[in-house]
Amino acid sequence: MIHGFARALLGLFLPFILLIPGCSKPFVYPEDERSQAEPVRSADWIAVLPEGEIRRQVVLGCTPCHQIGPPVAYRKTLEEWREVIGRMKKIDDDLDLSLIRLDAEELAQWLAANAKLPKHGRYIATAKADIREYPVGVKTGFYHDMAVSAGRAWIADYFGNKLYGVDIDTGAVDSFDLPVNVAPGKPGGAHQIDTTRDGMIWITFTKAEQVIRFDPAKKEFKVYSGFEKGGNVQYFVMDADRYVYEDKDGGIWMTHFSRVMLSRLDPKTGEIKKYRTAPHPRLTEKGVHLYAAVADSQGRLWFTETHGNRFGMLDPRTGEVTVKDMPEKWAGPKRLAIDKDDVLWIPELATGKITVYDTRADKIVDRLTLPIAGDFPYGIRRNRYTGDFWITGSGSDSLYRLNPKTKAITIYRLPRRGAYTRTVSFTDSGDIWTNYASFPNAHTQVPFDAGVVIRLRPQ
Incomplete structure (x- = not known):
């Protein structure tokens, strides 16, 4: 029998024990009263x-x-997995995304054998925040991103x-x-x-x-056309202050x-110039998924390849391109x-880690693990007002x-299950902004027949 003091220690430390890198065993959830009261979330299912x-x-x-996983995409039988994977493959093909790379039948059998719903979620100590949800748009919509400008969230x-x-x-709400x-x-x-620094809103x-x-x-509105077809x-x-970069x-x-x-788009003339990066040794061009990019103080552009599992640099002045492999296979830099x-x-979508790379020293200087096992960080944003980073x-x-x-990580829980987020915005008042960005939108369990923007005010 575990006595009071030992039980308290276990309750304190067990929730923070993470899967050891390279270990093939699944995460084992602590069986304490706090965990048993937690709902199962997607990260718990993945863990x-x-x-x-x-x-x-x-x-x-x-x-x-x-x-x-939960709340709506969970399946149990092989036939159920075959049906849902077939449906997802069709959407993937219709939108020409090339996201699902595994063979459909192999994937269905693997999930049928391994996908198990935990008895309960995992208890995590979270910080307090005043959270307000703003219903906006139609429920059938898909709202990938959000930004704040001119006193409105867009x-x-x-x-x-x-x-x-x-x-x-x-x-x-205004609509256009x-x-x-x-x-x-x-x-x-x-x-x-x-947004750019002048408050203009830009959309791809x-x-x-x-x-x-x-x-x-x-x-x-001003519309810019002429980009490569099918690209x-x-x-x-983006720049270090979380604005759209302007050279x-x-x-x-x-x-x-x-x-x-x-x-590169010249907003004054509409002229567009293309700059090639680097082919992948194993993947087709469409399968690399060159995703996000940031600019350093020298004007060099650093990008991620989510399926290519690389990050790299383009120097527009010289045309120089370098690419580097991520520390693990299929890490999914985002x-x-x-x-x-x-x-x-x-952020590594598939590992729950954050790789920290010093571009001046040309080396990885840290690799952080998020405190919630099974989580997948889609994006990381720097708060221009405080210097902190916020991770989805x-x-x-x-x-x-x-x-x-200090590398200390504070967790703020959003009020909905299925609260899938992709980005974070900031205001000088200290408020943090995001939106529920799931496709389909109904995967997020909300009482609104609308999209939802969220303001989080740390307490």
Whole structure:
């Protein structure tokens, strides 16, 4: 029998025991009263899958769109898995994403054999916050990103081709038709939405192959076309202050999901230039998934390849390109950030780790593990006002705050199961902003027939 003091120690330390890297055994959950009261979340479900390359490929294939496991995507039998994988493969093919790389039957059999729902979730000590949810848009929409500008939080509907702005004080919502060049009823593919330092809102459109700038004061759009067809305009290069990067001549840069290249847009002339990065030794160009990018103090552009499992650098001045493998296979580097010392903070979607790479010293200086086993961090953002980093706990219904000096991580739990997030925005008041970004939207269990923007105010 475990006596009181020993039981207290176990209750304190067991929740923070993580899977040892390289170990093939699944995570074992502590059986204490606090854990037994916790609901099962996606991260809990993933944590009990056998660690290894198949598990990581499952995470890389499914979690770019939504959580897996509870609350709605959980399956038990082989036939159930065959049905859902077939449906997901069709969506993957229809949207031309090339996310699910494993053979469908092999994947169905592996999940049927290994996917087990834990009895309960895992207790985690979380920090207090005042959280407000803002319903905005339609429930059938898909809202990939959000940004705050001009006193409003903005989201754009991937399929519905609408831009929504919700007043952060009153909750009042304005909506605007997005002038994308697509056939009626077809998605423009609104993807990233972020701001430049002048408060202008910029949006990438993966399906319309366009970029749009929106002036929130004048309510005016400017559309930029002429990007490479089939390239999937994906992600703006960001700077250390979490703004869309503008080079010394005012150029805006973006990645292409289906190409190993970046493009530069001159907002004044509309001229677009393409810069190739590097082919992958094993994957087709479309399968590399060149995803996010940041600019360092020298104007060099650092990018991630989520399925290519590399990160790299393009120097626009010289055309030099270098690429580096991630520390583990199928780690899945995703939305990275950069700090004022040109250090990269790279979230690994499939491992739950953060690789810290010093670009000046040209070496990995740290590799941090998130405190919730099975979590998949989609993005990391630097708070320009405090220097802290905020990480999306996309599988644990959480946001993490990371102190870059002490490496201490604070956990804030969001109020919904299925609270899948991709980005974090900041205001000078100290508020933290995000949105529920699952596709389908209904995977997040909310009482609203709408999309949802969230304001988190740490207490």
